[in-house]
Amino acid sequence: MWNKDKSVILSSCIIKAVYLIILACCVAAPFIVRFYDDYVILPSGGRSLFLPLLITLYCIVPPAVYALINLDLLLWNIRKGKPFIQNNVRYLRRISYCCFAVSVIFIYFSFHRPVGFVIVFAAAFFGLILRVVKNCFEQAVAIREENDFTV
Numbered sequence: 081m082w083n084k085d086k087s088v089i090l091s092s093c094i095i096k097a098v099y100l101i102i103l104a105c106c107v108a109a110p111f112i113v114r115f116y117d118d119y120v121i122l123p124s125g126g127r128s129l130f131l132p133l134l135i136t137l138y139c140i141v142p143p144a145v146y147a148l149i150n151l152d153l154l155l156w157n158i159r160k161g162k163p164f165i166q167n168n169v170r171y172l173r174r175i176s177y178c179c180f181a182v183s184v185i186f187i188y189f190s191f192h193r194p195v196g197f198v199i200v201f202a203a204a205f206f207g208l209i210l211r212v213v214k215n216c217f218e219q220a221v222a223i224r225e226e227n228d229f230t231v
Contacts, residue, residue, distance in 0.1 A: 088159050095152050102144060109137050129192055136189040136196075140182050147178035164220040172214035179207030 105112075117130045150171040157168055183203035190196035 088155055092155050095148055132189055132192045139185045143178040143181040147175045150174045164224045166221055169214055169218045169221055172210055176207045176210035179203045
């Protein structure tokens with residue numbers, strides 16, 4: 081039967097898989113971008129996007145990995161039965177900052193390919209959602225701490 085512990089374990093396994101996917105993408109990025117540039121952009125009469133896209137992809141790797149690390153730490157605390165602690169608020173704040181960083185980084189690529197603005201707005205929206213969730217967690221932590229002091 082499915083339960084919350086299995087859900088947290090599955091989420092943790094998915095995070096580990098995403099680490100590997102990011103590593104594979106870092107290695108394969110020049111080949112993937114070259115393929116995209118040669119067979120999608122240039123035949124349609126566009127100018128080469130190899131360098132702007134490669135720079136953008138490599139620049140989003142640090143915030144993506146940092147967000148994954150914080151997400152992993154958040155899940156670790158949840159697995160230990162500590163969902164409403166100050167560290168989890170900090171992790172959610174950091175993850176939201178990473179979303180905003182990805183949004184800002186993709187603005188550079190969006191000037192070369194306007195479809196990149198979709199990613200800019202999506203990443204900013206996710207960052208905003210995480211800020212709201214962080215504020216909810218912060219209130220829950222405050223309520224929990226207040227209840228801990230109540231006799």
